[in-house]
Amino acid sequence: MSVLRLNKVCKKFKSGNDTITVLNNISFDLQEGESIALVAPSGTGKSTLLQICATLDIPTSGVIYINNKNTIQLSDNEKAEIRSKYIGFVYQFHNLLPDFTAIENVIIPLLIQGVSLKAANEKAKYLLDNVGLYNRINNMPKYLSGGEQQRVAIARALISDPKLILADEPTGNLDPYTAQKIFELFLSLVNNINTSLIVATHNLELAEKLQVCVTINNCELELC
Ligand SMILES: Nc1ncnc2c1ncn2[C@@H]1O[C@H](COP(=O)(O)OP(=O)(O)OP(=O)(O)O)[C@@H](O)[C@H]1O
Ligand SMILES: [Mg+2]
Numbered sequence: 156m157s158v159l160r161l162n163k164v165c166k167k168f169k170s171g172n173d174t175i176t177v178l179n180n181i182s183f184d185l186q187e188g189e190s191i192a193l194v195a196p197s198g199t200g201k202s203t204l205l206q207i208c209a210t211l212d213i214p215t216s217g218v219i220y221i222n223n224k225n226t227i228q229l230s231d232n233e234k235a236e237i238r239s240k241y242i243g244f245v246y247q248f249h250n251l252l253p254d255f256t257a258i259e260n261v262i263i264p265l266l267i268q269g270v271s272l273k274a275a276n277e278k279a280k281y282l283l284d285n286v287g288l289y290n291r292i293n294n295m296p297k298y299l300s301g302g303e304q305q306r307v308a309i310a311r312a313l314i315s316d317p318k319l320i321l322a323d324e325p326t327g328n329l330d331p332y333t334a335q336k337i338f339e340l341f342l343s344l345v346n347n348i349n350t351s352l353i354v355a356t357h358n359l360e361l362a363e364k365l366q367v368c369v370t371i372n373n374c375e376l377e378l379c
Pocket of ligand 1: 168169170195196197199243247
């Protein structure tokens with residue numbers, strides 16, 4: 156069962172009078188339970204590719220299928236619904252809502268789906284406990300360290316048991332020891348729910364823990 160399929164995706168940006176090509180003819184098919192590490196130098200298009208996979212950005216040309224559904228013609232609302240139902244995203248910079256506590260940040264995706272507050276809170280507590288933050292659930296993000304905030308972001312991405320998780324440098328701003336621990340935790344939680352996964356990372360040691368490693372070379376995907 157295909158979870159995410161890209162067909163000939165290109166992305167160009169306008170920069171003054173010039174056009175820069177970032178992604179050229181990217182095609183792949185990610186099946187249920189498969190995981191891909193995306194390891195490529197800074198500025199080669201990892202974040203751009205993940206944003207396009209998540210329907211948060213649109214390609215210049217090409218098609219993105221999520222669960223075999225063509226997303227190109229969908230309205231913003233329809234895309235938001237697909238994201239809410241199928242995709243968990245961990246951003247390069249954790250991106251928590253600053254005016255909400257850790258647990259509120261985690262439950263929001265479920266509340267949007269219409270899950271009751273009680274059920275959402277229970278699940279969020281379970282996940283925050285799993286990432287070692289049970290005693291910090293009522294803290295505002297600014298009182299949490301970078302690693303703690305990233306663990307909240309991971310709990311938030313997992314709360315709706317998404318079929319697809321897209322993680323952009325989920326441990327990029329952490330020290331190597333914490334990065335390794337959080338990455339392993341992340342993978343064990345992901346394996347529990349048999350989710351498909353794409354992780355952009357600069358860390359080759361972490362990349363080796365995933366099934367396939369790809370890079371971006373000359374705007375195209377290549378196996379590492
Ligand atoms: N909105 C935009 N307008 C113009 N150029 C952009 C835009 N977004 C990204 N770019 C350019 O596209 C290229 C790829 O950027 P992207 O953020 O995807 O790289 P990355 O591989 O994620 O890098 P990093 O490892 O530093 O996070 C860069 O040259 C960037 O400047
Ligand atoms: Mg990036």
